[in-house]
Amino acid sequence: MSDRTAAQQLKDLIEKLAPSWNTKGDLAICGELTPELHRLLEKANEIKLLEKVQIQGELIARTFGSLNEKMYGKKTVICTLNTKANTVCPIYCSVESVAEDKPVLPPETFLVFEDCHKCAIRDASDDSNATGKLKHYLEIASLWQILKKNAEDSSSVSVTFLYRKKMKLLAKYDTSLLKNEYGGLARFKRVLAELSSESHIDAKPHILQNCLVSFLYNTKEVDRFNNLLTYFDKFTSKFDDAYHAYVVGFSFDDLRKEYEEKYREYMVKINDLLSSTLTKALMIPGALYLTATRTQSINAGKNIEQGLELAIVNFGIAVAAITIFTVYAFVLDSEKKSLVAIEDEFSSLMSRLEDKSPTAAETISTYRDNIKSRITLVKEVFTTLTFLNIAMGITSILWTAARFLPEGYLS
Structure with missing residues (x-):
């Protein structure tokens, strides 16, 4: 049961x-x-x-x-x-x-x-x-457990903080406080949860204890917890202010390293994309070379059979050239979409970093301009390669077609 x-x-x-x-x-x-x-x-x-x-x-x-x-x-x-x-x-x-x-x-x-x-x-x-006084009683117990978790020493009836100055709180309060609402407790827990992240874990007890010392140190030991409950909303506001002051000044070097690392990471992505596309662009001269050197005029055949054989070879080379043109067109289209995705992702990331640290806005703006400049260059390269690919396709088709014309037709 x-x-x-x-x-x-x-x-x-x-x-x-x-x-x-x-x-x-x-x-x-x-x-x-x-x-x-x-x-x-x-x-x-x-x-x-x-x-x-x-x-x-x-x-x-x-x-x-x-x-x-x-x-x-x-x-x-x-x-x-x-x-x-x-x-x-x-x-x-x-x-x-x-x-x-x-x-x-x-x-x-x-x-x-x-x-x-x-x-x-x-x-x-x-x-x-739970509602009413029962809810408030459970909230007080929850607050005590939070203090106990962040204290250097504790017992069933007391918690002791040693950071900066030794301060002890006793588990005593006036039961008339059970009538009070503790709406600030949710905000207090939320801030503590944010401070529980790996990057802030060491600062959490220090911020909390600093606030407790400044808020309660001059109060008699037996009255400290009672006063904390009496003026809890005021305490949570003070704690919230201390947290935000800490966040604003938090580890600017770490933040700077983060956006510098992201900048290098995206620059490498763009360079790799450009390098890969240029390497694949070797298909263009390859297709032209294939067309120019491997096709022959059908008039070069000594008889009909040789002429037919040359026509078949020329047709095969034309198909190969068209295939290369089509494949590279798809490659360029895919690389363009990848470039747009990288640009959007980088802009979104830099905006978040800028919001996180307004003081870094100027540096982030410089990085954003550098990335945009690089992306513009890559887009121009893509445009040029697209033009060359089209020119290659047209040239290959015309060159192969010319091989099928009768001797002296173009003279």
Whole structure:
């Protein structure tokens, strides 16, 4: 059985027993013993919920086993419930009493029973549905865990920070603070999450401790956590400002290295693209050489058979030249698209780096201009190669066609 299910069954049982809190702070039942009450008390006894059983008018406490059918309708029983050591979960009269008992370490599961009409279950797996004082109590506990995680030393009731100046916080606060909203906690957690990245991990505790020292150092040790909660929104604003001040000045050298490295990387990509395209451009003179040296006039044949053979060879060479022209046209088109992609990617990256560090805008602008200049050059080369490829294709076709003309046709 899950903790949630067991707690729900305990809640249902208590609501049926209809106990109330007495002046001593005990949760007690007082009523005439009936078969139904006897059955409910038996269930309570199974989970060690019964702490003390008495018969009204008797001074000595009884065991549950001493209750029997002969007492039905004749005896009034007074039962004190075991709110802390039963086998299911602790029971409290209010969220304030939970905070007094466990100020920063909530039990995984507990019941808040004010009366039969106000009984709530807290289960750690369902904290997102908590509201009101219970939600605020859980937020305070969450804040304490954050402080504990970033402290140099901690115990169940204190955390100690040693950076700059030794400062200790005790897990004590006024339960009236459970009425307060802690809207700044989400922002506080978000900033800490950003500082948890590998590049900021060492700075995170220092920024947090600096803010805590400046905010709480002159406050009495016993009041520090209480004051932090009282003015938490003000503290989170101060922490947020400190974080942004750190980010603005964060490792400009690292950022400079990043955009210089990216600049070199994209320059290499562009140069590789140009080099690859120029290497493949050797197909153009190759095709012209093939056409010029391997085609012969069909008139050179001594007879019809040789003339037909020369015509077939010429046709094959023409097909090869056209194939080279087509393949290189596709290569150029592909390289042009790759160049456009590189240009867009580089522009987007430099814009992000510029936003990250406005002070580097001038240098980034220079790099952007250099890349654009290089890309413009490559585009001009591509245009020239496209023209040469077309010229090669036309020349090869015309040259081959001329080989099929009768002797003396062009004279």
